[in-house]
Amino acid sequence: MIVHMKDRREAHARAVASAMASAGFEVSRLDLPFGLFLVGLGREDDGGEGIESLPGVDWVRRDAKGPVLAARERHPEGSQVPLGGIPVGGEDLALIAGPCSVEGRDQIRTAARFVASYGATALRGGAFKPRTSPYSFQGLGKEGLALLRDAGRATGLPVVTEIMEPSDAEAMATYVDCFQVGARSMQNFPLLRTVGQAGKPVVLKRGPSASLSEFLLAAEYVLLQGNPDVILCERGIKTFETATRNTLDLNAVPVLKAATHLPVLVDPSHGTGRQDAVIPMARAAVAAGADGLLVEVHPDPDHALSDGDQSLTLAQFRRLVEEIRPVAEAVGRRLRVPGASRFGAGTGPRTRRGSGWGALI
Ligand code: PEP
Numbered sequence: 001m002i003v004h005m006k007d008r009r010e011a012h013a014r015a016v017a018s019a020m021a022s023a024g025f026e027v028s029r030l031d032l033p034f035g036l037f038l039v040g041l042g043r044e045d046d047g048g049e050g051i052e053s054l055p056g057v058d059w060v061r062r063d064a065k066g067p068v069l070a071a072r073e074r075h076p077e078g079s080q081v082p083l084g085g086i087p088v089g090g091e092d093l094a095l096i097a098g099p100c101s102v103e104g105r106d107q108i109r110t111a112a113r114f115v116a117s118y119g120a121t122a123l124r125g126g127a128f129k130p131r132t133s134p135y136s137f138q139g140l141g142k143e144g145l146a147l148l149r150d151a152g153r154a155t156g157l158p159v160v161t162e163i164m165e166p167s168d169a170e171a172m173a174t175y176v177d178c179f180q181v182g183a184r185s186m187q188n189f190p191l192l193r194t195v196g197q198a199g200k201p202v203v204l205k206r207g208p209s210a211s212l213s214e215f216l217l218a219a220e221y222v223l224l225q226g227n228p229d230v231i232l233c234e235r236g237i238k239t240f241e242t243a244t245r246n247t248l249d250l251n252a253v254p255v256l257k258a259a260t261h262l263p264v265l266v267d268p269s270h271g272t273g274r275q276d277a278v279i280p281m282a283r284a285a286v287a288a289g290a291d292g293l294l295v296e297v298h299p300d301p302d303h304a305l306s307d308g309d310q311s312l313t314l315a316q317f318r319r320l321v322e323e324i325r326p327v328a329e330a331v332g333r334r335l336r337v338p339g340a341s342r343f344g345a346g347t348g349p350r351t352r353r354g355s356g357w358g359a360l361i
């Protein structure tokens with residue numbers, strides 16, 4: 001049972017919570033930016049008659065099979081999730097870029113400087129990698145987290161990295177600005193609950209075989225823990241096609257945007273698995289209305305320890321930014337680039353800290 005309160009009046013919320021508890025529900029209170037909710041779990045929804053008529057109650061949902069908190073109606077104007085200085089889901093296009101895995105200090109620093117100088121809004125890099133084969137590189141672990149954090153600090157970029165184990169959350173929290181829940185973990189319910197309690201934004205990737213409805217219910221798990229800062233990411237699904245690693249489902253963008261208030265990113269790197277397809281699909285994703293992109297960029301993709309085939313070179317990342325810019329403008333989005341006067345001038349990396357944002361281009 002989910003109860004939405006008309007306002008945040010304490011006395012009303014308390015009375016409703018105690019009526020729900022007396023009816024046998026385990027009650028939690030969710031103070032979300034788009035409303036105060038009382039959630040009753042632990043029994044089938046056949047109790048608590050009369051709660052509808054208690055003072056302060058707006059509505060009661062007893063038949064919640066689909067997402068309630070993630071539903072667009074909860075917040076028709078759309079949620080904006082703070083990630084560094086830029087709200088994801090606002091007018092600015094989010095650009096989360098960096099290597100698949102953190103491999104060493106020079107690699108992550110070089111990637112960070114470059115993507116920062118060409119407009120990335122956050123730095124990505126995996127330290128704990130979910131690899132299909134147990135013999136593949138599994139990531140640098142804690143050392144990778146420290147390198148990622150240092151590269152983020154050096155460039156002023158917030159950092160995003162994947163969490164695989166709920167028990168890692170506390171130790172990771174000092175290193176990361178945003179947790180990524182990977183495609184393979186989309187229905188790892190303990191992990192979803194953990195990131196729901198971790199007090200940081202979450203990029204939730206769609207499972208390769210998950211329907212959009214399952215994807216939204218996974219997001220609902222995070223919201224239900226009181227964390228409103230969920231960013232969805234379409235990253236390709238399994239189909240019969242073998243020419244690409246996955247099939248990037250761009251249908252997901254308008255369909256999710258209609259169904260939920262949460263921001264929607266697209267990852268054309270995992271969505272295609274092919275370097276030559278990343279930029280065209282990035283353009284298409286922006287045209288489709290994505291709130292941003294998550295892209296793999298490596299200083300030397302040929303020698304990458306993971307996902308080299310789909311990683312852009314630094315020069316290709318710069319081309320991606322140049323090519324999505326007119327598309328973004330055409331659909332009413334902005335692409336902010338620090339020190340825009342230097343954009344395209346080949347003057348190399350600069351840090352964002354202290355320089356502020358440059359002009360909008
Ligand atoms: C990644 O972002 O490097 C990754 C492993 O992504 P996914 O979970 O979408 O496969």
Ligand code: MN
Pocket residue numbers: 100101270296306307
């Ligand atoms: Mn990857």
